[in-house]
Amino acid sequence: MDALYEEGIIPTYSFPKNVVSTYISDINGKVKYQVERGLDVAVGEYAPGRAIVVDKTTYQIGGLYYPGGERSEKNAASPAKAFIQDASYRKRIRTCNQCGWFGLEEDNPSTCPFCGNKALTNMLPMLRPWGFAPRNATSIETAQLNEEYSATQQPLYSTLPNADDVTVVNGCANIRMAVRSNQRIIMLNKGVGGKGFTICCDCGAAMPGDDPVVLKDILRPYRSRFAKTRCKHTDTANVNLGYDFVTDMLVLEFALDRQQIDINPMRNSWLNRAGQSLAEGLRLAVCQELDIEFTELVTGYRVRQNRAGDFVDIYLYDSLSSGAGYAVSIESSIRQLLTKTRELLDGCTCDSACHRCLKHYRNQHIHNVLDRKAALDLLNWGETGTRAPAISYGNQQHLLKSLKQILLLSGVHIDVGHETVWAEGDNGKKKVIVYPAMWTKPAEENAIFVSDVYLKYAKPYALKTIVDSL
Ligand SMILES: [Zn+2]
Numbered sequence: 137m138d139a140l141y142e143e144g145i146i147p148t149y150s151f152p153k154n155v156v157s158t159y160i161s162d163i164n165g166k167v168k169y170q171v172e173r174g175l176d177v178a179v180g181e182y183a184p185g186r187a188i189v190v191d192k193t194t195y196q197i198g199g200l201y202y203p204g205g206e207r208s209e210k211n212a213a214s215p216a217k218a219f220i221q222d223a224s225y226r227k228r229i230r231t232c233n234q235c236g237w238f239g240l241e242e243d244n245p246s247t248c249p250f251c252g253n254k255a256l257t258n259m260l261p262m263l264r265p266w267g268f269a270p271r272n273a274t275s276i277e278t279a280q281l282n283e284e285y286s287a288t289q290q291p292l293y294s295t296l297p298n299a300d301d302v303t304v305v306n307g308c309a310n311i312r313m314a315v316r317s318n319q320r321i322i323m324l325n326k327g328v329g330g331k332g333f334t335i336c337c338d339c340g341a342a343m344p345g346d347d348p349v350v351l352k353d354i355l356r357p358y359r360s361r362f363a364k365t366r367c368k369h370t371d372t373a374n375v376n377l378g379y380d381f382v383t384d385m386l387v388l389e390f391a392l393d394r395q396q397i398d399i400n401p402m403r404n405s406w407l408n409r410a411g412q413s414l415a416e417g418l419r420l421a422v423c424q425e426l427d428i429e430f431t432e433l434v435t436g437y438r439v440r441q442n443r444a445g446d447f448v449d450i451y452l453y454d455s456l457s458s459g460a461g462y463a464v465s466i467e468s469s470i471r472q473l474l475t476k477t478r479e480l481l482d483g484c485t486c487d488s489a490c491h492r493c494l495k496h497y498r499n500q501h502i503h504n505v506l507d508r509k510a511a512l513d514l515l516n517w518g519e520t521g522t523r524a525p526a527i528s529y530g531n532q533q534h535l536l537k538s539l540k541q542i543l544l545l546s547g548v549h550i551d552v553g554h555e556t557v558w559a560e561g562d563n564g565k566k567k568v569i570v571y572p573a574m575w576t577k578p579a580e581e582n583a584i585f586v587s588d589v590y591l592k593y594a595k596p597y598a599l600k601t602i603v604d605s606l
């Protein structure tokens with residue numbers, strides 16, 4: 137780090153305001169545009185492979201860069217080196233393959249704090265970006281642009297939750313709450329398909345992917361009069377982009393019961409939809425109540441399983457640029473805020489989510505999992521300990537109707553009786569029962585159970601369930 141200060145490469149204050157810029161230089165290597173963003177946004181939107189438009193010109197991000205290093209003869213060929221070797225920029229990450237937890241190696245985790253697994257493994261190192269620059273240090277014709285999208289995963293907190301700091305939320309059957317200070321939050325962009333990014337440790341050229349070949353035709357992301365020959369990118373590293381910071385947070389812990397509730401956390405599962413949507417609903421309710429911008433607060437959820445049981449945590453913390461203590465300030469009014477959240481979720485007429493309730497520009501990346509009804513189910517469970525009611529027969533018929541034609545093509549005939557829907561294939565006939573996705577899948581002889589969520593949002597899967605059961 138000291139070397140960097142001496143060279144004047146990095147300002148002597150550390151990580152000013154948690155922002156980072158994309159630098160676009162002219163043909164002589166002089167910075168013409170500097171586009172600044174919060175790190176939380178930049179790690180997704182400025183990731184190598186992504187395109188940005190500045191002053192009507194399109195650029196594809198093609199490396200990490202901070203102006204200055206290329207101006208000295210000594211560093212011109214390898215301005216990225218000092219950053220990559222700096223432990224505050226490149227951090228080792230340990231992960232638990234059983235539950236998906238990950239945390240910094242510098243915190244010396246020996247066992248997974250969430251599930252107790254002792255066999256932690258290494259994940260790709262996390263590289264905190266120091267700045268971005270266009271591919272080949274120049275603009276790109278839109279016709280040649282093959283933009284590669286990667287996004288930041290939902291932020292995860294990684295520190296050990298203290299079992300004894302949680303208190304029961306008054307009047308709630310299954311919700312407990314904790315205010316936790318100094319929680320480490322990690323945000324990661326794992327590249328396209330989880331392969332991270334390959335970066336040249338000398339020039340900083342970077343592209344998504346884990347094979348150095350992705351840098352084959354890529355030039356340095358900057359120009360320097362001292363670096364005349366092409367960088368051969370002989371020293372590369374495979375990394376995730378990301379950063380970590382420490383904040384205070386409010387955690388609502390929902391105790392689940394796997395005998396009753398489906399705890400599968402896959403993308404389209406009830407638990408994922410419910411957790412994500414309730415977190416989003418709570419964030420909207422709190423922002424309205426405190427009269428603050430939506431961007432001031434961050435929410436997320438995570439599923440935890442350990443010897444004590446299954447939990448989903450809904451957490452809330454001040455955004456990176458805020459730090460005003462909003463998240464923690466709501467502890468005393470949490471009941472009120474849960475009521476407000478309920479009103480927000482309940483007060484719409486849409487089927488899953490719309491722009492009048494949960495959707496808005498800032499949460500586009502999760503629009504397809506937002507589901508106010510799933511969130512209400514989870515909130516009900518938390519407050520009263522009751523599950524979603526069984527689906528009326530009329531509704532079951534209605535949901536199954538949408539599959540009737542396509543089932544016929546698979547040789548399955550749907551027969552709607554007075555009280556039962558039957559599915560008949562070449563090998564037999566069984567009852568079809570639609571159940572609320574919140575439930576653990578029921579079992580009964582000669583019956584096929586299909587969840588309402590699969591019928592609504594994953595028809596091919598519902599179809600397969602029925603066809604395979606006959
Ligand atoms: Zn674990």
Ligand SMILES: [Zn+2]
Pocket residue numbers: 336337338339340341356367368369370
């Ligand atoms: Zn290089």
Ligand SMILES: [Zn+2]
Pocket residue numbers: 484485486487488489490491492493494
């Ligand atoms: Zn709505």
